Amino acid sequence: xxxxxxxxxxxxxxxxxxxxxxxAKPKAKIVPLNIGxxxxxxxxxxxxxxxxxxxxxxxYIKPEKVIVKVPYQASRSEVEEFVQSxxxxxxxxxxxxxxxxxxxxxxxxxxxxxxxxxxLTIAFKEGxxxxxxxxxxxxxxxxxxxxxxxxxxxxxxxLIDKASQYILPRARGLAHHLGVEHKITEIKLRxxxxxxxxxxxxxxxQYNWLIMLAPYSIIDYMITHEVCHLIHMDHSKxxxxxxxxxxxxxxQYIHWLKEHEHRFWF
Numbered sequence: 001x002x003x004x005x006x007x008x009x010x011x012x013x014x015x016x017x018x019x020x021x022x023x024a025k026p027k028a029k030i031v032p033l034n035i036g037x038x039x040x041x042x043x044x045x046x047x048x049x050x051x052x053x054x055x056x057x058x059x060y061i062k063p064e065k066v067i068v069k070v071p072y073q074a075s076r077s078e079v080e081e082f083v084q085s086x087x088x089x090x091x092x093x094x095x096x097x098x099x100x101x102x103x104x105x106x107x108x109x110x111x112x113x114x115x116x117x118x119x120l121t122i123a124f125k126e127g128x129x130x131x132x133x134x135x136x137x138x139x140x141x142x143x144x145x146x147x148x149x150x151x152x153x154x155x156x157x158x159l160i161d162k163a164s165q166y167i168l169p170r171a172r173g174l175a176h177h178l179g180v181e182h183k184i185t186e187i188k189l190r191x192x193x194x195x196x197x198x199x200x201x202x203x204x205x206q207y208n209w210l211i212m213l214a215p216y217s218i219i220d221y222m223i224t225h226e227v228c229h230l231i232h233m234d235h236s237k238x239x240x241x242x243x244x245x246x247x248x249x250x251x252q253y254i255h256w257l258k259e260h261e262h263r264f265w266f
Contacts, residue, residue, distance in 0.1 A: 049079055057082045061093040063101055105213075105266040107152040113139045114263040117215045124151060132158045152266065156191075156209075163189050163209040166216075171205055171223050174246070180230040196257070197222050199229035213264045214257070221253040 047066045057074065060067040070079055083090070105113055109124040120139040127142040132154065134140070141151045168187050175181040185203035191210055192198075198206040205226050211219055224247040232239035243250050 047083055059083075059086060059090065061090070061097055063097055064094075066090055066094070100262045103263050105263055106148075107141075107155055107266055108148045109146075109151075113213070114260065115139055115213055117260075122151075130154055155266075159209050159212045160189060162212040163207065166212070166219065167207050167209075167223060170220070171207075171227055174223060174227045175230060178227065178231065180227070183230045196261075197226040199226045199233070201233060203230065205230075210264045214260075218253050218257055221247050221250055221257075224250075 046064075047068050049068045049070060051070055051072050051074070054069060054071050056071070057079070058069045060069065066083070068079060068083060070082075103112075103114075105111075107113075107122065109122060111122045113120050113122050115134065118137075120134065120137055123138045123140045124146045125140050125142040126144065126146070128144055130143045132139070132141055141154055143150060143154055146154075167189070171187055172181060172184065175184055183203045184205060186205070188204065188206040189209045190206055192206075192208050195206075196208045196211055198204075200206075207222065207226065211222055224243055228239060228242045228246070231242060240250070247253070
């Protein structure tokens with residue numbers, strides 16, 4: 001008889017179990033609270049309660065709204081007590097925010113513009129030649145069949161031209177004086193949402209051209225601030241000493257800008 005061997009099927013290796021997908025972080029819940037009162041004559045305001053993985057309660061003021069950030073485990077009564085204990089502060093901040101909203105720049109005929117620390121009235125003037133000039137207490141925008149949109153575009157071009165003529169040469173001149181002009185790779189003019197200036201480790205200086213609405217002393221401070229970052233890429237004591245050696249009493253310029261910057265955005 002021929003020798004035969006029993007054939008057996010090789011056992012298949014068990015497939016590895018798929019790794020469980022990481023659980024998605026729960027989104028912060030937003031729950032409206034309506035709380036009125038306070039000493040100032042304001043309408044009841046809306047509070048958005050945002051729950052997230054945090055340990056403390058905090059308040060943030062936005063236009064016509066209060067955001068309360070709280071831990072997941074905070075009870076509704078705790079949130080309401082926290083809001084009510086800070087109600088006077090909330091009303092003061094909402095009042096300030098309301099005033100700021102009223103003062104924000106709107107490019108329209110008869111509107112107000114805060115230019116070089118003077119409040120001027122915007123006037124549209126018909127003319128084939130596009131130009132902008134200040135005459136007395138008027139900020140005159142001249143153009144053909146002007147609309148607010150056309151006027152805004154014209155103001156933007158005006159400020160960018162002013163920034164090119166003023167900021168670029170002064171930034172390079174100061175960098176040359178400090179012996180760091182070789183570190184500059186580019187100077188950009190950009191309208192950003194919140195920053196007035198920026199300096200990268202690659203030597204790119206960036207300035208918000210809206211700063212040209214401010215007085216020249218404020219513009220010079222901003223130029224100084226960013227150029228000094230070419231030497232100190234931080235806000236250390238040495239950095240501020242260098243800034244103050246070029247632009248003494250820089251704190252007053254910082255304070256002025258914080259008080260009035262909302263009037264430059266459009």
